[in-house]
């Protein structure tokens with residue numbers, strides 16, 4: 001009888017982290033060597049991840065499992081077991097992992113016995129930036145630790161591609177690090193990395209992931225348990241990356257640490273925004289990917305502005321897409337409630353009703369880039385880049401946006417247009433050819449006006465004002481009524497696009 005089999009065979013149980021954390025580094029290096037020998041890498045995993053993108057997860061998983069079985073190689077069986085929750089027979093498990101490793105996985109509860117003599121993997125393997133990331137398999141458990149998500153990848157890309165020199169000592173903070181995906185994936189780009197999380201289970205898993213990647217926890221890569229910035233009080237970082245828990249509580253008693261952001265989903269995010277300045281090095285940048293619940297037009301902007309008030313931070317906020325509540329609940333409910341259960345439908349209905357009751361009718365996905373700029377402490381500059389259908393927002397974009405923002409706030413350069421090269425896929429601004437690898441983007445401060453475009457009238461104002469024209473001359477040279485022209489000029493002054501000489 002295998003003692004762990006019974007303990008971990010419950011459908012909703014999480015494996016005992018103390019037991020896994022006590023495993024020596026040698027075990028994880030054997031595990032990693034086996035993955036190498038099987039030819040399992042990030043690409044193999046992505047190949048299955050991208051199957052059936054238009055299907056919901058409940059349909060995708062059986063399709064992925066079927067394909068892995070159909071291929072039948074040890075490589076695809078390994079992915080099926082480690083990532084796709086497929087169960088293997090004891091024979092198959094031994095074939096894939098070898099007898100010694102399979103037995104050890106079983107004895108420590110990594111492989112658990114199910115009915116009909118099959119075995120399941122009690123965690124879930126993922127990859128980000130060439131690092132292996134183990135996370136929990138049952139995300140509807142309140143203590144579960146999530147693996148790298150689409151938002152995690154967006155933050156990773158935006159930070160890894162960052163070609164601007166990092167100010168300060170080159171240290172990176174992964175705030176709310178979970179299993180340490182961002183800390184581990186970004187470790188090669190940083191001089192020092194700290195990962196902090198309030199969840200003891202997350203920190204334990206992050207430490208396991210350190211070993212799984214053949215690394216050692218030390219001064220240059222350290223994980224610490226605690227509430228937000230408490231474990232790194234007094235420290236400043238060149239880069240802070242964070243995907244806070246932002247799911248609005250559904251009022252049905254879920255409240256998982258990795259997901260729950262209070263009634264409106266913004267409780268942790270707002271605390272982070274209020275405390276950010278004290279932990280960024282001058283010129284340092286924070287990248288946060290947040291889903292904001294609300295719906296009415298200005299809801300998240302108002303909350304962000306309020307939280308940042310008085311802080312010397314430049315901010316670029318890219319609103320990426322809006323999800324209606326029905327779609328959002330249908331996507332989310334399977335993570336919060338076991339879909340196999342008959343009460344799933346009721347849960348989904350309750351969730352929708354609750355969100356309606358508290359006034360949430362849509363979710364906005366926003367990438368926030370915030371930069372500590374002590375010289376601009378007189379005002380907090382926020383620019384919102386409007387709705388865009390981006391898969392990710394890269395550092396190239398963030399650099400361009402910060403550049404434009406500085407121009408907008410530097411009077412002597414305020415009217416210079418800059419052409420920057422940005423990776424393809426950006427639909428925020430006018431571009432010549434979105435199929436090219438790189439595209440030329442005409443990037444002036446006007447591009448950051450609400451609506452993304454400089455109204456024709458405003459462009460004429462800039463052209464005239466660029467030559468140092470008098471206000472009266474500008475107004476009379478324009479089409480439109482004096483009143484509407486003045487209104488526009490006032491708006492441009494308020495946005496820093498015009499200044500009084």
Ligand SMILES: C[S@@+](CC[C@H](N)C(=O)[O-])C[C@H]1O[C@@H](n2cnc3c(N)ncnc32)[C@H](O)[C@@H]1O
Pocket residue numbers: 145146147148149151152175176177178179180181182196197198199202226227228229242243244245246257258259268
């Ligand atoms: C959405 S998950 C992100 C995990 C990981 N950074 C990623 O992107 O894959 C949010 C993380 O924040 C952590 N968290 C929640 N509240 C926290 C707090 N008050 N202080 C520190 N971490 C917190 C959770 O435990 C969870 O690991």
